[in-house]
Every structure is written in C-alpha cells, then in structure tokens.
Amino acid sequence: MTIRTIVVGGTSGIGYAIACRIAAASTSHTVLISGRTKPTNIPHPNIEFRPLDATSMRQIKSYTNTLKSSNPAPVLDFLVMSQGIMSTAPRTEVPGEGIDRKMALHYYGKQLLIKELLPLMSPTARVLIVYDGWLGSPEKLIWEDLDLKDPGRYSLKRAADHCTSMMDGMVQVWAREQERKGDEVKRSFVHAYPGGVNTDLLRDVVPSWLQGAVKTVGGVVLTSPDTCAERLLKGTEECVELGRAWSNIDNKGRVLKGKAVWTEEQMDKVATHTWETVDKALAGTG
Template sequence: MAIRALVVGGTSGIGYAMASRIAAETSSSAVIISGRTEPKNMPHTNIEFRPLDATSMHDIKEYTNTFKSAQQQKLDLLIITQGIMTTAGRTETPEGIDRKMALHYYGRQLLIRELMPVLTEDAKVILVFDGRFGTPANLKWDDLDLKKHYGLGTSANHCMVMNDIMIQFYAAQQQPQGTTKRHFVHAWPGTVKSNLLRELPWYLQPVGLASKFISVSADTCAEYLLNGASKCAAAGNAEGRFWSNIDNKGRLIANKAIWNSEQMKTVADHTWALVDGTSTGSKS
C-alpha cells in the first residue's frame, strides 16, 4: 500500500534505514527525510530531502509551518529518530535548551504537535529513542528541563520518561468510538551499528568497537521496529489503547507506568511553555 512518510533524522543510521525500507516497499509511496545534511546516496527516486536543524525550536516552527502550508497529501507515518551520543555536560543551544534534550525530547514533541494537522486519522507516530528503560521515580518535577540538576544520566532519564508520558498524552486525545485513531509508539532500538558511535570521545571508542559485535545492522533494526509498530498499533487500537512502547525486536513492552491526566498535563504544559518561549508563532 502506498503511504506518505516523513522521517526526521533520516539522513543516516536507523532513520535512513527506515526511510529506505518504506520507499522500497512500493514505488508509489513518497518518503521525505530531514536533517542537517543531505545524504550522498539517495537509494530510491521516491525519497526527497528537506533540510532541518532539529536542535532549533525556531527552525522546527519554520519547517512545520512551510510543511503545513503546502497543498499535499497528508502523512500516514511520522518517524522521529534524531539523536546524539556525547559525554559532554550541559551544552545549551542559543535558545537555552540543552542540545541533547532538544534533540531527544523537546524538538520531537514540537514536531509532533505542529504536524498533527497533516497526519491522517489513522497515522502512526514512531519515536525512536528509548521506550524500554527510564525510571519514573527519578523524574524531577520541579526542574524538568534540568537547569539545576543536570547530569548525563539524569538528562537521559528525563528524555526517556517524558517521551513515555507524551505518547500517552497524545493517545488520550484519540477517539475509540470515532474516526481519529492515531497510534503513538516509543521504540527502543537496542544496540545498532550507527554513526553515533563516532561521536564518543577517544577513551570510550573501545566500548563502541566492542558494541559492534553485539549490535545489529540499521536495516535489521528498521525492519523490527517498522513491523513491530504496525502490529502493536493494530492490536492496541483494537483494545482502545493508542500508544505502545516496543523493544528492539518490535515486541510490546508490558508493565510501563501509566500516567494520570494531571501528570500528563504538567509535562505537556512545561514542554509547550519552553518551546513556545524560544520559537516563533503560536500553537496549532
């Protein structure tokens, strides 16, 4: 079946592999990949590149406004994979957001919110980050963007848990008895052969080298995640559950924390206040 997909972070690694797999399934599908640098090799003629700096809330707003203003078919699939692997401490963007958190959480949520109007009624949204781990009890509710309590482990945990909360936030807006049945997936890719390993400092390169012996290819990971997201979305929607956390084989992760409406609203309100305070334009 022909689909229209947008893959942010699709210029390399898992995102590129997912975009390539979607484009290869049927020549009538249309795939847009976005990131900072256009890939040297565009493997299929039905893949289009559009530049985007996903660390910038301002750039994301301009990108999504342009996307929404164009007369085009709606998106069946939104995949968000951008990321960075670094041991640097808090490194703020010009907008005052830690660069890792901008890529792994804030920019992702701004993309979803702003592109919601161009998603089909049964679209799937897949966040590739870490839908398996994360410790809800360690969430610092009074410092969600970690201006005061920043640490590598703490920032990673916040991005994991807040992405979990937000897929449930969006899922709660779907209509079990109506027509809007979009499904929101937070995926854990596991250990994947990726260019991200090159960003590790020299003293951790042996760790990256060792991981290559236990990691899968980006293409294999893409297959697992795409197939798993489709199966879990179908099963979840049939149950009236419009969110799923999946593991590196595409299997549903059970026993995830369930967030109440007040907790979801707290995280959503914080997120919109921060991204709207740094970007231009109003919410959709």
C-alpha cells in the same frame, strides 16, 4: 508524488534504514527524510531530502510551516523520529532558546514536530519515536525542574532519564488527546527502544584512532540498522493491528509489559511544562 511519510533523523543509522524500507515498499508516494546533512546515497527515486537542524525549535517551526503551506500539502500516514546525538558535553543551550541541546534534540523538538504536523496526519496515521521506550518512569523525574535548568541537578544520565521519561508521558498524552476525538481518529503513538545498533553515533565520543576498531567490533556484537528497522516497523504495525493508541516496544518490536500508566495529573504536568518551554524557545525568552 505526495509526501506521506516523514523520517526526521533519516539521514543515517536507524532512521535512514527505516526510510529506505518504507520507500522500497511504497513506491507510489514520497518519503521525506530530514536531518543536518544530505546522505551521500539516496537509493530510491521516491526519497526526498530537506535539511533540518532539529535542535532548534525555531527551525522546526519554519520547517513545519513550509510543509503546511506547500501545494499539495502532505497527507501523512507515518511520522518517524530517530534524531539523536551521543555527547559528553555539559549542559549547552541552543542559542537564544534556552533549552539544552541534547534535550532539545531528544525530546522537546520531537514534541513540537508532532504538534505542528498533527493537522497533516491521516486519521489512522502512525507516529514512531525511536529513543528509549524501556527505561522511562515518572519516578525518575525531578518534577520541579523538568528541563534541568539548575546546574547542580544537570548530568548526562539525568538528562537522558528526563527525556526518556517525559517521552513516555507525552506518548500517553497524545493518545489521550486522540481518544477524546472519538472513533473517527485511530492514530497510534509508539515509543521504541532500539537496543544496541551499529550506527555512527559513537563517532562524536570515540577518538578517531579507535573508531575503526569500534566499527569492526560493533558489526559483530550489535544489530545492523536494517535489522533494527525491520523489527521496529513490524512492531509498530502489530501495535496498530491490536488497536493500541500508545505503546512502548523493545528492540524486537514486542510490546513492553509493565510500563507505568501515567495519572492525569502527571500527564498534565509534563504537557504543560513541555509547551511552556517550547513557547519560550520560539519567542526567544527561554
């Protein structure tokens, strides 16, 4: 079967729930899930796993090159990216690439995946990025230090603000590039805010003796990954039906109103910075 859906970050949590839902509904094609560790349970025969360390631009490039050279090559209808990490570590660069690990996973790697997989996408493909489509704004950016190389400027909150905000900008950049191609391309780019979801992300920051209690409480007050997956998939389809080239949706799948429409100058600055940073990482000069 041909690969028509790729879910990066699909080995657990929201991404895994999304992959399982798509696989169950689309049994005639393969759903490829990728992440660091193969899930212990793959419940559908049309789910395939391939490992990927999505913090590394070089590993992402190798992964996409393999996909593009495969026979038959995928014809993608859907690219979902939900990879993420919750960590209190200070700025920690990916060895030889010069990008903070958290920012590489949450932002730069996702842009490289889109860029490299775009030639495989159908004219009506959907791209769903599960990160934080709610809180981003161009006003939160330090424009002269977008990748927060200056140690005096780096903080966990600022790194999150930059990734969230630049993601908003690039969603609009991708939509702009698509619209320039004319009516033959009708792809949709969606940046989603999942809200509080009962996943395993807290395992890296909560002491082991507290994890059982956190999991129990989370099951009561947080949304399940499957419910979140259902809402985000429904919201993405509604954006497609409305003909929206780009959208930000909330944890119910509703289009977020009042999101800033970026100026051409703002979009160009973020896009230029993104590709310069990624190119340096690929060349080992970051």
